[in-house]
Amino acid sequence: MAKKTYEKPTIIKVESSHSKAGVPMPKQKIRKKIGGVAIDEMVERFGSPLFIFDEKAIREKYRSAYEAFSSRYPNVQFGWSYKTNYLKAVCAVFHQEGAIAEVVSEFEYEKARELGIEGKDIIYNGPYKPYDSLVTAAKEGAKIHIDTFDEINDLEKVADELGFEIPVAIRLNMDTGIYPQWSRFGFNIESGQAMDAVKRIKAGGKLRLTGLHAHIGTFMLDANAYKVETTKMVRLMNEVEEKVGFTIEYIDVGGGFASKNHLRGIYQPPEVVVPTIDDYAEAITSALYENIRGNSYPKLYLETGRHLIDEAGYLVTSVVASKTLPDSRRSYIVDAGVNLLYTYFWYKFNIELTREVSGISEPAMINGPLCMNIDVIDESILLPRLRRGDKLVISPVGAYNVTQWMQFIRYRPRVLMVTEEGNVELIREREELSDIEKREILPDKLKLK
Amino acid sequence: MRIENLAVNKNGFAFDPTSGETFTLNETAKEIIEDLARGVEEKEIAKKLSEEYDVTQEEAMNDVLDFKEKLKLYGLLS
Numbered sequence: 001m002a003k004k005t006y007e008k009p010t011i012i013k014v015e016s017s018h019s020k021a022g023v024p025m026p027k028q029k030i031r032k033k034i035g036g037v038a039i040d041e042m043v044e045r046f047g048s049p050l051f052i053f054d055e056k057a058i059r060e061k062y063r064s065a066y067e068a069f070s071s072r073y074p075n076v077q078f079g080w081s082y083k084t085n086y087l088k089a090v091c092a093v094f095h096q097e098g099a100i101a102e103v104v105s106e107f108e109y110e111k112a113r114e115l116g117i118e119g120k121d122i123i124y125n126g127p128y129k130p131y132d133s134l135v136t137a138a139k140e141g142a143k144i145h146i147d148t149f150d151e152i153n154d155l156e157k158v159a160d161e162l163g164f165e166i167p168v169a170i171r172l173n174m175d176t177g178i179y180p181q182w183s184r185f186g187f188n189i190e191s192g193q194a195m196d197a198v199k200r201i202k203a204g205g206k207l208r209l210t211g212l213h214a215h216i217g218t219f220m221l222d223a224n225a226y227k228v229e230t231t232k233m234v235r236l237m238n239e240v241e242e243k244v245g246f247t248i249e250y251i252d253v254g255g256g257f258a259s260k261n262h263l264r265g266i267y268q269p270p271e272v273v274v275p276t277i278d279d280y281a282e283a284i285t286s287a288l289y290e291n292i293r294g295n296s297y298p299k300l301y302l303e304t305g306r307h308l309i310d311e312a313g314y315l316v317t318s319v320v321a322s323k324t325l326p327d328s329r330r331s332y333i334v335d336a337g338v339n340l341l342y343t344y345f346w347y348k349f350n351i352e353l354t355r356e357v358s359g360i361s362e363p364a365m366i367n368g369p370l371c372m373n374i375d376v377i378d379e380s381i382l383l384p385r386l387r388r389g390d391k392l393v394i395s396p397v398g399a400y401n402v403t404q405w406m407q408f409i410r411y412r413p414r415v416l417m418v419t420e421e422g423n424v425e426l427i428r429e430r431e432e433l434s435d436i437e438k439r440e441i442l443p444d445k446l447k448l449k
Numbered sequence: 450m451r452i453e454n455l456a457v458n459k460n461g462f463a464f465d466p467t468s469g470e471t472f473t474l475n476e477t478a479k480e481i482i483e484d485l486a487r488g489v490e491e492k493e494i495a496k497k498l499s500e501e502y503d504v505t506q507e508e509a510m511n512d513v514l515d516f517k518e519k520l521k522l523y524g525l526l527s
Contacts, residue, residue: 006502006509009478009516011463013523014471324518359475360461388508 007359008385013328028384031352031393034314035418039354042416042424043391048318049336051402051415053427055093057312058398059420062097065308068277069300072285076300079123081255082108084305084399085313089417089427091115094308102255102303106133109142123252123301125171125213127185134158138166145169145213145252147186152200152207159206169211169252170197174232176225182217189232195239202244209246211301212237215254219263219306219346223279229253230287238293252301253284259310261396262348277307306399313398315340316354317377319390320369330364332383334392337368337375340412341397342404344377351377352393357384366392370409402428407436451525453486465525472523477502481516485526491517 032038035054043050062078069076079102080094086108091101092115101112104126112122119140127147129137131154137144138158146152146168159166171186172194187194201207216229230253237248257280260270288300317336325331338344351366361382368375377394405412415428455472457463457479463472474482477498484494495510502509520526 003503004501006498006504007475007477008512009475009481011472011474011478011482011516011519011523014473322515324515324522326522328519328522360473 005358008387010360010362010385012360012362028356029350029352030354030356031314031395032354034393035420036422037418037424039316039391039393043316043318045424046414046416046426047430048316048391049334049340049413050316051340051397051413051428052314052316053087053090053398053415053417054312054314055417056420058090058093058309059097061308061312062094062099065277065304066098068281069285069302072281073288073297073300075297076302079252079301079303080308081303081305082111083403084255085309085402086111087402087415087427088115089425090309106130106136109133109137113140123213123303125215125303129154131158135161138162143167143169143211143250145171145186145211146197146201147171149197149200152197152204156204156206166207167210168201168207169213169250170194170201170209172212172214172233172236174214174216174229176216176228176232178217178220178222178225180217182215185215186213189236194236198240198244198246202246209240209244210248211250211252212240212248213252213254213301215303216256218256219258219261220256221258221273221275223275223283225283226253226280227283227287230284231291234288234291237298238291247296248298250299250301251288252303255303255305255307257304257307259306259396259399261310261343262350264346264348310396310399313396313401315394315397315401317392317394319386319388319392321388322386325365328363330362330383330385332364332366332386332392333369334366334377335369336377336394336413337370337372337410338377339368339370339375339406339408339410341377341394341401342406343397343400349378349394349397351381352395353383353386354391354393357386357390359384372409407431411436452482452520455482455486455525457482468524470523477512478516481513482520485517485520 034052078099080099082103100121101117102123103109103112119142122142124137124142125145134154135158172189173183173186174189175181187197201209212233233251240246258274262270315336317334319332320335321333323331361384364381364383365379366377411431414430417425417427451467455463455465461474491513494513495506498509499506
């Protein structure tokens, strides 16, 4: 006789604070496939946990963002923000789509060059650019965005060393009506510091100002801030061209567009609070048209990162154990922790199952495998009773996690990309002991017999 | 052992007359409560579950122990 389907024993005290607990879940969040490929099959083949990226989703997102801007302002160029996700395969997809590279360190610069991106197609940002990297970037024709007066001095030395005038841009900060105001990058517009930097560059006679750049913040929920930013940048451009005589070829409005992620502390869902790409595009391009004088339309650069990749990335993790906590909540221990999910600190993720699980729901928390009390992926979630080996699909996790993740206590897992054609490609192998130990040196006197 | 007094109806609704508290529970929980109230040993309960459902005796044993912990936290078991 066939055995009955097992439901783990569940009892819930009826309390008003847990009013949704103790009843069959009306609608379970289920995701069985990513990019058309069964998640269970990928886990069976490549193990758990797994980061999985959906190539088709990346391309579609990029194309819709490009369309939103180019249909309004044709002279537009996206720069892929390496710090958001610098896995080679991910960068390559954006470069194939037409994005250039936007880097913020000599490491990222080298990564872009290694991938085959020419210097002229690299935007070099960041508050610290080592001297040697400035020499390389200047030689290779990269777009160097100056952050400080010290960097102006460095670049003038580089110009002397190389014997030619270096085209540069300056980074700007300003009040766009948002709080907190990002003021630590570049030169302030309102105080006159930005104009001082322009004049300083002109007086030096070794650099030529060709661009203006700003990055006003991250996860910006107010599209109008970009309208303010662009307006102030174009007005500065007009002033620079008129008073100082430089010709500004491009305006780079930076990044910061939000993804459909759920910020902690914000009650409404992302579908309600996050502006659409059209909202951002309209804010920026309308400010360009309203403020540009004459018939010269500078190229518009964008350094959109999170918005383009976040929703294309998933982390699949498996339940390895469960227990009842003293406050009667259930704790599920899963095989991926917050060392892999840097964005946990500001997001409440979407957590889905790969199969329907029968039974009544129960308040639970999801803990990672680290021997650390802070390893909490979700501290309050209603779940049916899961069994060992059940999988949780955590999203959106495409932005910042596979760059800011830590090798801490455990090895970092494999990363897959499901291609447009529905093939599964391994794009980063799981770490092993030799990856971590090869940089360590044990002095002879400490070697154990 | 307050579980002996627990009034459980067929829909998985339970009432504790001692405290006035109410609970919801599923079929397996109901079976375990009935067995515990009758003094059935944990190991025996796990064996019964593994014979009736698609679960190993090992997994069922863990679930029985975990379930008893929950009953204690709710004051239904000492």
